[in-house]
Amino acid sequence: MFQTAKQTKVFQDVVEQIQKAIFEGRLKTGDTLPAERELKKMFNISRGTLREALRVLEQKGLIEIRLGVGGGSVVKAVDTEQISESIGLLIQSQKVSLNHLAEFREDVEGIVAAHAAEKSSSHDIEKLKQLLDQAQACVEKGSSQRNAFIEIDKQIHMTRADITGNPIYISVLKSIHDNIHRYYDRFLSMEKRELQENYQDLCDLVQAIKNASTDRARRIAQNHVKRFNQYMQKREQEEEQN
């Protein structure tokens, strides 16, 4: 008939109050909360309890705690870091394998490419073409520019996500990317031939987006990622044999 009366721990109540203030706009991104000794008085709690609350808010990604004069708890813009971390924890706890992540990535990249092809403006295409030019410069200089190429490759992928106009795609793609590269970076070599192959993919993809060829864009993006995954898995196996 009745529910058990909610017995919030003190620190939880503090977390909720501050969180509410943030979401209701009473605390804006960049605002600094009062110093701990002030907050402690305002909430009428001890400093230890307050600090537990602040740590939780920090871990949630809602505030950043800075040291020293002028320091304190600063309200942060919520971003994708926590999602990325959570996915990372799932991987590390072996609930999720890199193969699972790779499969998911193929699908998501395909969807993002298709949406981008539907929605791209001439301005978007211009930006993609600029990035392609930068990528080409890297390819010509060969494997010495490997890291620069990877960075540009990443930007092209993220730009596509931007074109969709849906921040979830941006978050998800970024989270996938972060987690895949955290594990695969050590297997990347990228000879000139591989760079060239990847570059060609990107060119084809931009062309498909420009022509609003949704299915073609989807297919190219999926194959692009698939090839990356195959390279990585092959290298991983070679490593294991040594």
Add this chain to the structure above:
Amino acid sequence: MFQTAKQTKVFQDVVEQIQKAIFEGRLKTGDTLPAERELKKMFNISRGTLREALRVLEQKGLIEIRLGVGGGSVVKAVDTEQISESIGLLIQSQKVSLNHLAEFREDVEGIVAAHAAEKSSSHDIEKLKQLLDQAQACVEKGSSQRNAFIEIDKQIHMTRADITGNPIYISVLKSIHDNIHRYYDRFLSMEKRELQENYQDLCDLVQAIKNASTDRARRIAQNHVKRFNQYMQKREQEEEQN
């Protein structure tokens, strides 16, 4: 030339050590950590610092802290709760709208349905059919069984995710579902006609999965979700006018 020497705060070091112990299997799901007064001695730190570390681990979803005799910090199985919470925070901070979430859901449901159609076993189909029977019973009883129907609908969706064999789909689908329903539940009415429509969708979907018709399964799943979204948006607008 040099990187700034990493200056880990004490509580962070504790978080990392315990997290490492979990991922290396030295601490298994269900294990209880030593009591705070023991841990404090083992790490040679104060209880307050230790508790900040434990709160962080709790917020990460790695431990659960229980009160009373026999209580303590218990190692938890990592699940999708944190991902779900993070997405929820993005929504509440207005970085993500419900429309964004709905668009993403359409795509993901489509992919999951397609994968399910590729991979389903006769055993999976059997389970889906059982759920369909339960759903039918609810439909016949009409809107009084609305909540029961929604529960079974959810189970059918999650069973499809299970069939893919990829825990990421399970996590993502569950996170989407949790967040959409958190906001939309108040707009759900589900007259008998709507229940029947939804039930028909589910039947068609299971049939398509059984026949391994990937494209058809994708399309049905997407339309099923699309209709749900349209209902909700319509109700939301009606509400706003009052």
Add this chain to the structure above:
DNA sequence: TATTTATAATGGTTAGACAATTATAATATA
């Protein structure tokens, strides 16, 4: 035997102090 009541283990909270960090102001130096 069933119920109630104490016991003790354990997390939750408080208080007050000192240490470490850092932006800013004051001071010294070229």
Add this chain to the structure above:
DNA sequence: TATATTATAATTGTCTAACCATTATAAATA
């Protein structure tokens, strides 16, 4: 005067020591 150095103070980080609140278990009681 301009620049480098040094003190100052605000602020988080950590420590110690105690008491409060919750709860499983054991003991006492009906």
